[in-house]
Amino acid sequence: MARLRQVLGxxxxxxxxxxxxxxxxxxxxFGLADPRYLSRPTTVAALIWDWIRTGFILRHVEVTVIEVVVGYTAGTLAGMAVAFGFFFFPRVAELCDPMVVVLNAAPRAILAPFAVLLFGIGLLSKMMLVLLAVFAITLLNLYTGLKEVDRTIVDNARVMGANQRDLARHVYIPAALVWIVSAMRNSIGHAFTAAIVCELLGATEGLGWIVAAGQSAVKPDWIMAGLFFAAAIVVIVDFLVLAPLERRGSHWRVF
Known part of the structure; x- marks a missing residue:
């Protein structure tokens, strides 16, 4: 019975x-919804298979993935660096706190037009928007996690003679790894959303371009198929990479 419940779960x-x-x-x-505006699952599935068979989708997936990988990596590294800087220099954190709050509160979609205006319709504008989205999530998650490190562990390490470098190496960085992976899981979906939203506004390739083309030509199957590929990539990356990494990294937790 327990096995059955586990399988059903x-x-x-x-x-x-x-x-x-x-x-x-x-x-x-049965006519309850208009397929001209919602399409059908069978129609979308046939289109997805045709795109895969002909190779049409490969270049568009490649473009979006490149935008996300570059922006995601840069945003994660920048967020980590700033979070550690805020933690070890509290005065700087106090001065920058209002800007961080505004950055986190601003919807990423609102910033997409500015990214296109500043950096054009090429890959750079999408990378910058992805970077911004991932940076804010990583910064806030990691900074919060560092502040929640058990003070007893820190005090015990100091009693045993640990200096600031030792604390960073043996206490804060191991604790930070858990929060970094958690932020990476939280931000991967936002990264693809930012890239696709920016592609909707101005692009010649990418999954967002496919969605925009489907919208312009009133082809809901194109819209659904484009969103399917974006969602599938996020699920695959989370399932195969980020979730196992988070589970394996649980032993790093020191608080």
Whole structure:
């Protein structure tokens, strides 16, 4: 019985997804929804297969993935550097706190037009918007995590003769690794969202361009297929890379 519950628990997200797809298909087949605006799962699936078979989607996936990888990596590294700087220099953190609050509160979609105006419709504007989105999440997650390190552990290390460098190496960095991976999981979806939103406003390639082309030509199957590829990439990266990394890194936690 326990085994059955475990299997059902693992399968429940997929069952819900299948039920939603069946409901979507049924709504369009029985005239409850207009397929001209919502398309059909079977139509979208056929288009996805055709794009894969012909190789049409490969270049667009490549462009979006490049934008995300570069912006995601740069944003994560910049967020880590600033978070450690804020933690070890509290005065700087106090001075910059209002700017960080504004940056975190501002919706990324609002910044997309400025990125396109400043950096053009090439890859750079998308990379910069992704960087900004990931930077804010990494900075806030890591800075919060560093402040929550158990003070007893820090005090005990000081009693044993640890200096600031020793604390950083043996206490703060191991604690930070858990928060860094957590921030990476939280920000991967935001990174793709930022890239696609920026591509919607101005691009000649990419998954966002596909969505924009589908919107302009009133092709909902293009919109759904483009979003499918974006979601699939995020799920694959999270499932195969980030989630296992977070589980394996749980022994780093020191508080």
């Amino acid at each position: 693992a399968a429940s997200p997929w069952l819900i997804l299948i039920m939603l797809l069946l409901a979507w298909q049924g709504a369009t087949d």
